[in-house]
Amino acid sequence: MSLWTAVIAAGLLSWLTKFAGYLVPQRWLSGPLVARIVAYLPVALLAALVAVQTFDVGGRVALDPRAAGLLAAVLALALRAPFLLVIVVAAATAAGLRALGFS
DSSP: OOHHHHHHHHHHHHHHHHHHHHHSOHHHHSSHHHHHHHHHHHHHHHHHHHHHHHHEETTEEOOSHHHHHHHHHHHHHHTTOOHHHHHHHHHHHHHHHHHTTOO
16 A cells, blocks of 8 residues: 555545545534543543553553653642643653663
8 A cells, every 4th residue: 555545545534534524413422421531532542642651662661761751740740830830840750761861
């Protein structure tokens, strides 16, 4: 499969997925269970993305400075630090550990 075939197939699949959303009856989407699922879906997807980007190294789980940066960010959030400071603390923790030779 060539690159352009993959790009066109992905675009077509994306369009078909969006079009399928118009075909779902409104009464299916207005239930309380669907509303609860939709409310938590972005949080679950973001948590999965953070976990994969933090702990995955070539298909295996690894604890490295990224995990320490995540822990520092969680602690800063628990202390109700502003979000920009949380990011700086996480980055500084990971960079500091890398500078000390942890990798």
